Amino acid sequence: MTQFPARWAAVACGLVAAQAFAEVRILENFTLIDGTGRPPVAAAALVVRDGKIDYAGPKAQMPAPAGAERLDLAGKYVMPGIIDLHVHLGNVKGLVQHPKFFTRENLSEQLRTYAWYGVTAVVSMGTDADLIYQVRAEQRAARPTLTRIFTAGRGFTNKNGYPSSVPGMKGVPMEVESAEDVRRAVAHLADRRVDVVKIWVDDHLGKEPKIPLELCRAIIEEAHKHKLKVAAHIFYLEDAKRLVEAGVDALAHSVRDRAADQELISMMKKRGTWLIPTLTREVSTFVYARPHPFLDDPFFTRMADPQVIATLKSPEYQKKLQGDPNLGRYEEFLRTAQKNLQAISAGGVKVGFGTDTGPPARFSGYFDHWEMELMAEAGMSPAEIIRSATGRAAEYLGAKDLGTLEKGKWADMVVLAANPLKDIRNTRSIESVWIAGNRVR
Secondary structure: OOOOOHHHHHHHOOOOOHHHHOOEEEEEEEEEOOOOOOOOEEEEEEEEEOOEEEEEEEHHHOOOOOOOEEEEOOOOEEEEOEEEEEEOOOOEEOOEEOHHHOOHHHHHHHHHHHHHOOEEEEEEOOEOOOHHHHHHHHHHOOOOOOOEEEEOOEOEEEOOOOOOOOOOOOOOOEEEOOHHHHHHHHHHHHHOOOOOEEEEOOOOOOOOOOOOHHHHHHHHHHHHHOOOOEEEEOOOHHHHHHHHHHOOOEEOOOOOOOOOOHHHHHHHHHHOOEEOOOHHHHHOOOHHHOOOHHHHOHHHHOOOOHHHHHHHHOHHHHHHHHOOOOHHHHHHHHHHHHHHHHHHHHOOOOEOOOOOEOOOOOOOOHHHHHHHHHHHHOOOOHHHHHHHOOHHHHHHHOOOOOOOOOOOOEOOEEEEOOOOOOOHHHHHOEEEEEEOOEEOO
């Protein structure tokens, strides 16, 4: 009869504590940027046990567990994984958007792409099918090896309101017409334990009817009864003010029609309203109307579909976009959004991080790094930008075990070859990405 080691027999009987077989890894000799806003720590170390951080700080003070795997990261920089508070998952293949694409396979492919770019958690903002809840539950029951999902489920607009008119979006948002519609819909979302509630408040430059303020108030009130945050897609300054007055928790875009005034900034600071600027969303509205160097950037092409790149480079595609009567306004909307980000951030309002990636030609992961560059152009320091995309983003979500590299947190992190505090473009120098202590790149 085969003789098994005694510890194997103990495992079979359930007698050995999981701790005895813990996976322990030490990362050492790097500069730690922990996501809290504190100064970086040189000659640092992390001890990761079963995907969570046991120690983060100077190597000289590290309690080194015996038998741990050791990774020497001399000369490298380690920061928390990026948390993108505004994406749209699953509905796009190539440059085509449709709910039929919302499959497990497509979700996994997109989450894998985000992870390759160091984005370790995303909030899918209002365009999800019910499959999202199953995938989220599976992630939370284990140690994920793909980018973490948070979700708003299906967001709110009014009857025939934006973005229901966008190709492939009819029936994706919930179109509400009464307070009773709102009550039922919010209860449905609360039953599914969404992470945030989304409202679109926009007439799409006058093309569609905008959801009335009274319905927005009802959504906010009902969501807050269920202890759910509400984020609003906005474009206009006046809508931003009225929604902040109504208690919205975050503006999911910068104001883009005109300068944010002191009244809005003071209201947001007083009420604790967050700003998630999504500057690359504005870039996507005009950048493809003429050839752009990023389409040849190896950091982009490594993960992009060659057929998509060929289409975006084609004269036919560019000519089509050049026929948009509003094309001349879009770049100014970006500049206004950047100026408003600078003013609102300088005014003491908390800034999260988001891109609005996922729809056609808004590229998952790559745009996260471009977003950081645009935030730097707007006047934010690299340290502020990194904090907004890590510790601040987790704070907004109430995700107490994410966002910073501290004891007790999940080891969601990015190893970089160059210092992002010196130049935010150095977030592109990715050498490895880890989610829950699992190396995913």
